[in-house]
Amino acid sequence: MIHYNSADIANMDRFYRGNLINSVTGFKSANLLATQSKSGIDNVAIFSSVTHLGSDPAMFTFVQRPLGHGVGHTYENLIATGQITLNHIHLGLTNKAHQSSAKYDEDVSEFEQLQMEKEFKKGITAPFVRSAQIQIAASYENEYYIKENRCIIVVCRITDVFLADGLQLEDGFVNLEKAGTMAINGLDAYATTSINDRLSYAKVDEPLKSISF
Amino acid sequence: MIHYNSADIANMDRFYRGNLINSVTGFKSANLLATQSKSGIDNVAIFSSVTHLGSDPAMFTFVQRPLGHGVGHTYENLIATGQITLNHIHLGLTNKAHQSSAKYDEDVSEFEQLQMEKEFKKGITAPFVRSAQIQIAASYENEYYIKENRCIIVVCRITDVFLADGLQLEDGFVNLEKAGTMAINGLDAYATTSINDRLSYAKVDEPLKSISF
Numbered sequence: 001m002i003h004y005n006s007a008d009i010a011n012m013d014r015f016y017r018g019n020l021i022n023s024v025t026g027f028k029s030a031n032l033l034a035t036q037s038k039s040g041i042d043n044v045a046i047f048s049s050v051t052h053l054g055s056d057p058a059m060f061t062f063v064q065r066p067l068g069h070g071v072g073h074t075y076e077n078l079i080a081t082g083q084i085t086l087n088h089i090h091l092g093l094t095n096k097a098h099q100s101s102a103k104y105d106e107d108v109s110e111f112e113q114l115q116m117e118k119e120f121k122k123g124i125t126a127p128f129v130r131s132a133q134i135q136i137a138a139s140y141e142n143e144y145y146i147k148e149n150r151c152i153i154v155v156c157r158i159t160d161v162f163l164a165d166g167l168q169l170e171d172g173f174v175n176l177e178k179a180g181t182m183a184i185n186g187l188d189a190y191a192t193t194s195i196n197d198r199l200s201y202a203k204v205d206e207p208l209k210s211i212s213f
Numbered sequence: 214m215i216h217y218n219s220a221d222i223a224n225m226d227r228f229y230r231g232n233l234i235n236s237v238t239g240f241k242s243a244n245l246l247a248t249q250s251k252s253g254i255d256n257v258a259i260f261s262s263v264t265h266l267g268s269d270p271a272m273f274t275f276v277q278r279p280l281g282h283g284v285g286h287t288y289e290n291l292i293a294t295g296q297i298t299l300n301h302i303h304l305g306l307t308n309k310a311h312q313s314s315a316k317y318d319e320d321v322s323e324f325e326q327l328q329m330e331k332e333f334k335k336g337i338t339a340p341f342v343r344s345a346q347i348q349i350a351a352s353y354e355n356e357y358y359i360k361e362n363r364c365i366i367v368v369c370r371i372t373d374v375f376l377a378d379g380l381q382l383e384d385g386f387v388n389l390e391k392a393g394t395m396a397i398n399g400l401d402a403y404a405t406t407s408i409n410d411r412l413s414y415a416k417v418d419e420p421l422k423s424i425s426f
Contacts, residue, residue: 001378002376002377002378002381003373003374004374005372006373010269015385019382019385023388024374025242025264025349028264029241031238048265049264049265051241052234053362054364060238061264061366063265091409094412100415102417103417134237142361144357144359146368148370149269149270153366155359160219161215161237162214162215163214165215171232172226172233173236173399174237174398174399175398183239183404185406185411185426186386188411189386189388191396191408192409193406195403196395196405197307198398198401198403199307199402200401202312202313203315203316204317208312211401
């Protein structure tokens with residue numbers, strides 16, 4: 001077994017450390033967050049930090065890295081307009097989604113640069129990624145400044161959920177394997193998934209059962 | 214396509230809404246967080262909310278649901294001792310990991326109840342899950358109270374990383390498929406993964422390359 005202690009981690013080359021530390025917390029969600037600027041530029045960017053925060057109210061968070069140096073268009077547009085969409089990345093979108101992390105100027109639409117098809121839905125000004133099988137619209141709710149590393153945890157409230165047909169079960173569950181949703185390993189590896197099992201609600205002294213997915 | 218708006222989501226049965234909203238933000242990490250209480254009881258519990266926060270300093274977050282009603286032993290032990298371990302869930306651990314979400318009394322060790330083998334490492338009092346191929350030790354760093362739903366985002370600083378042999382590349386990347394690390398869909402479905410591609414750092418006007426994983 002390999003062991004790295006605090007001093008080892010602190011002294012690593014920063015790219016090496018980035019690859020290691022981004023991998024060791026497990027798989028990450030793979031989403032494209034899309035926004036529209038006040039001047040009408042449609043922005044789309046990949047985020048691997050989207051996390052479920054709660055279901056009632058329905059909310060998710062994402063991590064905004066320290067602002068400046070050409071980053072933060074997603075965050076700035078969200079603050080300016082109050083709206084954002086979340087779009088699941090599938091295998092066919094992987095390369096374009098990854099390329100969206102390049103530092104395009106704020107007056108450039110990544111949709112056009114990457115030839116990624118967008119769509120608009122009634123009552124929502126932020127664009128969606130057309131080919132995504134699962135799309136969410138959300139509004140800005142709040143933010144928490146993380147003083148340990150100057151990141152911002154942004155809280156978004158889910159206002160609309162759009163699901164392709166055939167993904168959802170009667171109990172509400174949505175099958176992400178069927179949606180082709182990818183998972184991210186580290187900074188840059190993209191994985192397909194295969195659901196092995198779904199398990200009943202766990203109770204003390206009651207055996208688990210497999211349930212349908 | 215199915216569309217749920219804010220009113221639909223607010224009016225759903227809570228189990229249905231939980232299944233839906235926990236699914237639609239994408240795949241989640243699958244980790245067992247382990248702690249030791251002040252009185253020496255070894256606790257282990259599944260968390261799907263662990264998220265990479267930053268690499269320098271190396272930190273992750275997890276979401277602690279509102280305390281009370283027998284939940285929160287992980288959080289309480291972390292506050293009391295300052296130490297926690299993170300252990301990746303592989304296929305063979307899935308059932309025991311899921312069962313760890315049952316509300317065991319605080320004087321019960323889930324390691325013993327679930328017959329999950331633990332191990333201890335020099336200088337770290339919190340237990341590890343022996344069969345996990347990737348194990349992390351971390352210390353309590355800070356917390357942020359989320360007023361929107363009374364959750365707590367807990368910030369942990371990574372002090373040690375332990376990797377089974379054969380998982381890490383020369384550039385620091387750790388292959389989670391080789392580690393057998395699972396991903397979680399919704400509240401209760403467990404997926405294996407297959408890395409499809411790993412892509413070079415994205416730059417404007419430079420084509421992406423596949424890199425080794």
